[in-house]
Amino acid sequence: MRSNIKLGKIHGIEIGLHxxxxxxxxxxxxxxxxxxxxxNANWGMGLIWTAAVVTAALFFFTLLLHELAHSLVAQSRGLxxxxxxxxxxxxxxxxxxxxxxxxxxxxxxxxxxIASLIIGFGCLAIAPHLGWQGSTKPHTAVSxxxxxxxxxxxxxxxxNLIPGFPLDGGRVFRAIVxxxxxxxxxxxxxxxxxxxxxxxxxxxxxxWQFSHGAGFGGLWIAFIGWFLMDAAKxxxxxxxxxxxxxxxxxxxxxxxxCVTVNRGMSLQExxxxxxxxxxxxxxxxxxxxxxxxxITPRDVGRIPRDRWxxxxxxxxxxxxEELHIVTPDTPVLDALKLVASNDVNxxxxxxxxxxxxxxxxxxxxxxxxxxxxxQLPAAYHPPPKDNVREMRxxxxxxxxxxxxxxxxxxxxxx
Ligand SMILES: [Zn+2]
Numbered sequence: 001m002r003s004n005i006k007l008g009k010i011h012g013i014e015i016g017l018h019x020x021x022x023x024x025x026x027x028x029x030x031x032x033x034x035x036x037x038x039x040n041a042n043w044g045m046g047l048i049w050t051a052a053v054v055t056a057a058l059f060f061f062t063l064l065l066h067e068l069a070h071s072l073v074a075q076s077r078g079l080x081x082x083x084x085x086x087x088x089x090x091x092x093x094x095x096x097x098x099x100x101x102x103x104x105x106x107x108x109x110x111x112x113x114i115a116s117l118i119i120g121f122g123c124l125a126i127a128p129h130l131g132w133q134g135s136t137k138p139h140t141a142v143s144x145x146x147x148x149x150x151x152x153x154x155x156x157x158x159x160n161l162i163p164g165f166p167l168d169g170g171r172v173f174r175a176i177v178x179x180x181x182x183x184x185x186x187x188x189x190x191x192x193x194x195x196x197x198x199x200x201x202x203x204x205x206x207x208w209q210f211s212h213g214a215g216f217g218g219l220w221i222a223f224i225g226w227f228l229m230d231a232a233k234x235x236x237x238x239x240x241x242x243x244x245x246x247x248x249x250x251x252x253x254x255x256x257x258c259v260t261v262n263r264g265m266s267l268q269e270x271x272x273x274x275x276x277x278x279x280x281x282x283x284x285x286x287x288x289x290x291x292x293x294x295i296t297p298r299d300v301g302r303i304p305r306d307r308w309x310x311x312x313x314x315x316x317x318x319x320x321e322e323l324h325i326v327t328p329d330t331p332v333l334d335a336l337k338l339v340a341s342n343d344v345n346x347x348x349x350x351x352x353x354x355x356x357x358x359x360x361x362x363x364x365x366x367x368x369x370x371x372x373x374x375q376l377p378a379a380y381h382p383p384p385k386d387n388v389r390e391m392r393x394x395x396x397x398x399x400x401x402x403x404x405x406x407x408x409x410x411x412x413x414x
Pocket of ligand 1: 067
């Protein structure tokens with residue numbers, strides 16, 4: 001969930017809106033306007049719609065406070081928060097890293113509902129002093145707004161405390177299971193399964209209500225259930241992957257076979273000599289023995305064909321400064337996150353200032369596929385290799401004379 005409209009930053013956290021937010025905002029304004037009109041016949045049209053718009057705006061603000069509570073607690077426990085996005089079904093705080101302990105998970109998850117409960121009961125406590133006289137009697141505009149704001153926030157807290165992962169309540173539940181079992185991945189799987197059951201009940205309830213005349217409200221509940229079901233399924237699958245890769249390092253999956261290409265070579269020559277022969281996917285560009293960048297078929301594809309003769313490898317390559325670099329000790333999970341979040345195909349693996357090889361998106365995907373095809377238990381790990389092997393090259397066997405630009409990568413220095 002990415003925001004389409006940026007509203008600014010609070011405490012280093014980007015605040016944004018998704019377009020779908022406007023659907024729910026319009027819905028809130030119209031249903032509130034309708035309600036105010038029915039209960040308070042003495043209010044003028046101007047006051048009714050002003051009160052509806054102000055209530056919706058304040059609801060937006062309190063929803064933001066709910067998300068900020070999650071985010072600020074996450075920050076205080078050392079997690080990095082990138083963004084808060086408000087959308088049709090509420091808000092999402094994008095916390096970059098997963099909580100490293102059950103306690104952190106618990107407090108981050110429960111902070112939002114606690115904030116909503118405080119806001120909700122606060123509004124409900126103040127409303128009677130400003131002229132609220134029960135839900136069916138006329139009251140002042142300010143008390144009407146406060147009452148509904150209080151009601152919506154208590155509702156928001158209660159809804160979020162339902163133990164359906166990935167709702168807040170599901171995360172609290174996961175944290176408790178985590179604390180008991182001492183196993184984060186297992187806790188996620190259990191919480192995600194319970195989340196699927198809860199989501200299924202939502203869908204059933206929505207359909208039941210719809211068939212008994214609840215109309216749009218019933219469909220809405222079913223829709224929320226469908227959304228939760230999807231999220232719980234994804235969380236379950238992700239937990240399996242995370243568990244199986246947790247202890248693996250980049251050194252265990254990276255390719256050592258890289259071909260060196262001279263930076264001054266034309267793209268045409270590069271395509272004819274390397275890309276259309278041999279099956280290598282890793283081409284390191286060097287300048288006087290120094291590793292300066294990577295070039296992939298994708299980079300060549302960006303240059304129009306009629307310019308291949310006049311363009312050098314250096315002009316088309318991805319320079320070292322723009323590459324995301326990993327070390328042989330980087331966890332595979334972190335490499336996977338880097339590849340996914342930056343949409344890159346290859347990550348150079350660097351140790352002691354020298355290129356050791358690359359780890360590619362296709363290798364990582366292959367690894368995941370093989371694990372799922374073999375149905376290996378999450379706990380299965382191949383025995384570790386002795387250590388990071390010296391960089392080999394398939395071209396080592398060719399004679400040195402004709403391989404000036406084709407040799408092992410062990411000699412590249414940064
Ligand atoms: Zn929340």
